[in-house]
Amino acid sequence: METIAVLNQKGGTGKTTTAHALGAGLARRGYRVLFVDLDAQGNLSYSTGAAGTSPTIADLLQQAIDHPEALDTRSAIKHTPQGDIIASSPNIAGADTVLADTLGREYKLKEILEPVKAEYDFIVIDTPPTLGTLTINALTAADTAIAPAQADIYSMTALAQLQTTIETVKRYTNPSLSLKGILLTRYNARAVITREVAERLEQTAGEYGTKLYRARIRECTALKEAAITQTDIFSYAPRSNAAKDYGDFIAEFLER
Numbered sequence: 001m002e003t004i005a006v007l008n009q010k011g012g013t014g015k016t017t018t019a020h021a022l023g024a025g026l027a028r029r030g031y032r033v034l035f036v037d038l039d040a041q042g043n044l045s046y047s048t049g050a051a052g053t054s055p056t057i058a059d060l061l062q063q064a065i066d067h068p069e070a071l072d073t074r075s076a077i078k079h080t081p082q083g084d085i086i087a088s089s090p091n092i093a094g095a096d097t098v099l100a101d102t103l104g105r106e107y108k109l110k111e112i113l114e115p116v117k118a119e120y121d122f123i124v125i126d127t128p129p130t131l132g133t134l135t136i137n138a139l140t141a142a143d144t145a146i147a148p149a150q151a152d153i154y155s156m157t158a159l160a161q162l163q164t165t166i167e168t169v170k171r172y173t174n175p176s177l178s179l180k181g182i183l184l185t186r187y188n189a190r191a192v193i194t195r196e197v198a199e200r201l202e203q204t205a206g207e208y209g210t211k212l213y214r215a216r217i218r219e220c221t222a223l224k225e226a227a228i229t230q231t232d233i234f235s236y237a238p239r240s241n242a243a244k245d246y247g248d249f250i251a252e253f254l255e256r
Contacts, residue, residue, distance in 0.1 A: 001117055001118065001120060001121060001122070001123075002121070002122055002123075002143050002144060003113065003117070003122075003123040003125065003141055003142045003143050003144075004022070004122065004123070004124050004125065004142060004143070004144050004145070004146060004180070005125045005127055005135075005138040005139055005141075005142035005144075005145045005146070006018055006019040006022065006124065006125065006126055006127065006145075006146050006147075006148065007127040007135060007138065007139075007145060007146075007147060007162065008129070008147050008148055008149060008155070008158055008159075008162060009129055009130055009131045009135075009158055009161065009162065013148045013149055013150055013155060013158075013185055013186075014148045014150075014185035014186060014217065014223075015126065015127070015129065015148050016039065016043045016044050016047070016126050017148075017185070017223055017227070018146070018148045018183060018185065018217070018246075019035070019044055019124050019125070019126040020035075020044055020047050020048070020082075020126075020227070020232060020233075021232065021233055021234075021242075021246040021249075021250075022124055022146070022246075022249075022250060022253070023035050023082065023083045023122070023124040024082040024083060024232035024233075024234060024235075025232075025234060025246060025247065025250040026083075026121070026122050026124075026250065027082060027083040028232075028234055029250075029254075031121040031122055032084075032119065032120045032121045032122070033083035033084065033120060033121065033122050033123075033124060034077065034083065034084045034085070034086070034116065034119075034120045034122070034123045034124070035048060035082075035083055035084065035085035035086070035123075035124050035125075035126065036057060036085070036086045036109075036113070036123060036124070036125045036126070036138075037050075037057060037085065037086065037087055037088035037126050038057060038088065038092065038109075038125060038126060038127050038128055038134045038135075038137075038138055039088055039092075039126055039127065039128045039129070040088060040089075040090050040091075040092045040093035040128060041088075041128075042087065042088040042089065042090070043126075043227070044085070044088070044126045045085065045087040045088050046227070046230065047226075047227045047230055047231075047232075048078075048080045048082050048083070048085050048230065049080050049082075049230045050078040050080060050085045050087040051087065053078050053087050054076075054087075054089070055075055055076040056076060056086070056087050056088060056089040056091070056092070057076065057086050057087065057088055057089070057092055057112075058088070058089045058091040058092040058095070059076065059089075060073060060076050060086065060112045061092070061095060061098065061099075061108055061109075061112070062098070064108045064111050064112055065098065065099070065102050065108065068111065071111070071112065071115070073086075073112055073113065073115050073116050074115070074116060077116070081235075082232050083124075084120075092134065095132075095133055095134050096132050096133045096134075099133050105133060105137075106133070106136050106137060106140045106172075106173045107137075107140055107141075107173065108137055109125075109134075109137035109138060109140065109141045110137070110140055110141040113141055125138045125141070125142060131161065131162070131165050135165070136165075136169060136173070139165070139166065139169040139173075139174060139177055140169060140173040140174045140177075141174075142174070142177060143176065143177070143178075144177070144178050144179070144180035145166060145177065145178070145179050145180060146179075146180055146181055146182075146183060146253075147159060147162055147179065147181075147182045147183070148182075148183045148184075148185045148217075149182055149183070149184060149185065149201065150184070150185060150186050150187075151184055151187060151188075151195075151197040151198045151201065152197060153197065155197075155201075156197070156200065156201065156204060159182065159201075159204065159208075160204075162179075163179065163208050166179055178209075178210070179208060179209070179210040180210065180253075181205070181210055181211050181212065181213050181253075182201060182204075182205050182210065182211070182212050182213065183213045183215065183217065183249060184198060184201070184212065184213070184216045184217065185217040186217065186218075186219045187216040187217055187218050187219070188218070188219065198212070198216075213249055213252055213253075214248075214252055215245055215246075215248040215249035215252050216245060217242065217245045217246060217249065218241045218242065218245055220237075220240055220241045220242035220245075222236060222237035222240040222241075222242050222243075223242045225237070233246060234246075234247070
């Protein structure tokens with residue numbers, strides 16, 4: 001069983017799209033998958049058809065704070081063709097305030113997931129585009145992290161900040177956490193600057209003790225269309241570049 005946090009505090013890197021494709025692709029391969037949507041925007045919840053349902057991750061978080069002895073994680077799990085999900089809600093945006101005076105606040109998500117971990121092969125956590133308390137919770141609960149990134153200088157800066165956060169989490173709350181890899185998204189092989197930054201990212205990944213995935217996720221309109229229709233890319237456009245690229249990524253992800 002593996003818990004994966006998909007994160008990057010820089011917006012526009014395809015974080016939610018990657019979390020969705022990863023979980024849906026694993027489910028299509030027969031693995032038992034649970035999505036956890038920690039982003040107040042709820043895009044992953046919408047894409048899987050679970051938006052607007054309750055209880056949500058915000059409700060579970062409140063239970064974990066107020067009545068941990070009565071925590072009922074299973075009540076918030078929604079079953080979808082793309083995998084099970086604990087949906088988000090706008091209320092989760094106030095998590096930093098809610099958790100501010102809570103003892104052991106970094107461990108609340110881990111406590112929420114503990115009762116159901118044995119029922120899944122993979123738990124895929126979509127994180128908010130910040131490095132706040134919710135992201136720290138995700139990293140504390142995770143075994144590994146995956147960082148989607150564009151081939152630009154801003155992503156390199158964001159990855160440096162992310163690596164600092166991961167090292168801090170390893171030091172204080174989760175010593176076994178590892179950055180499993182960096183995934184290039186919105187990739188354009190014809191752009192010279194893209195190839196140059198990709199080479200620098202590969203070097204940076206080595207310095208961080210991780211790898212740059214060989215798979216490259218090309219820009220593809222079908223990804224946006226699939227999200228709008230609440231369908232995963234493999235079902236919506238199985239012959240698209242995006243389905244092929246994410247399929248290659250998942251195959252590489254599963255390599256041991």
